[in-house]
Amino acid sequence: MRTKALFLAALLGVAMPATQALGDADGEREALARLAHEIEALAPLVAQAEAQANPDARIRFRYDWLRRDLERVRAGIREHVDAPRAEPRKVEPLRGDYRR
Numbered sequence: 001m002r003t004k005a006l007f008l009a010a011l012l013g014v015a016m017p018a019t020q021a022l023g024d025a026d027g028e029r030e031a032l033a034r035l036a037h038e039i040e041a042l043a044p045l046v047a048q049a050e051a052q053a054n055p056d057a058r059i060r061f062r063y064d065w066l067r068r069d070l071e072r073v074r075a076g077i078r079e080h081v082d083a084p085r086a087e088p089r090k091v092e093p094l095r096g097d098y099r100r
Contacts (some may be wrong), residue, residue: 029081036077039070046070062098069094 050063076091 032077032081036074036081039074039077042070043067059099062095062100065095066098069096 046063046066049061053061053063072092072094
């Protein structure tokens with residue numbers, strides 16, 4: 001539970017500057033590009049946490065699910081930043097529960 005709380009706190013810390021960007025489209029795209037970059041920067045932290053995980057634990061954190069969800073979020077941001085304005089698209093839901 002602590003790992004999930006730390007992850008959410010880190011993600012919110014990264015997201016907060018994005019909400020303070022100027023109201024123009026270029027500012028939004030720049031902030032979103034920074035956010036996508038920060039999500040990519042989480043990969044070494046996820047790998048470090050996974051390396052320190054107890055392999056014999058009864059309940060294990062699903063790092064593969066976390067990586068997949070982070071990649072979905074990053075890809076969605078990149079798609080929005082790189083694409084011209086279009087109608088909303090269907091997005092796969094995140095798994096969200098990383099315990100098994």
